[in-house]
Amino acid sequence: MMKTEREKMLNGELYSSTDSDLLRGKSRASHLGVNFHVGKNFYMNAGCVILDCARVDIGDNVMFGPNVQIYTVTHPIKSEARKKGKQMAYPIKICDNVWIGGGSIVLPGITIGKNSVVAAGAVVTKDVPENVVVGGNPANIIELIDNDQNYTSSVSF
Incomplete structure (x- = not known):
């Protein structure tokens, strides 16, 4: 049985973005955020973009600075x-x-581990482990976070 373009999209396969069902869904999703799931105590500043053609899961106590961009599509x-x-x-x-x-900017297929920080302007091209600060383009680990100590970063954000 042939897969629908929506099934292909949700499975990470090549799909047609001009499929009529997907275009209707895109219009509806812009009002609902259908693939966007958020935990408790989420903060998102102004100008953020979340392209949720695939699922976007955001945990508890997550903060986005202004103009953060989350792209599931490529x-x-x-x-x-x-x-x-x-x-x-x-x-x-x-x-x-x-x-x-x-x-x-967070690119498609990325996981950002708990307690981590993405420095302003970073382009996240690979998974980020727990308890680290990443920065740059492409983002790399620039500091380890020790959550057991009083902590003041030497890195400015």
């Missing part, structure tokens, strides 16, 4: 597929107690 490298409107989507998971600094 496009094929080969131009022929792009010309046909094909794209893929991969889920993003942001665990509990994460702070994402202003202007950061």
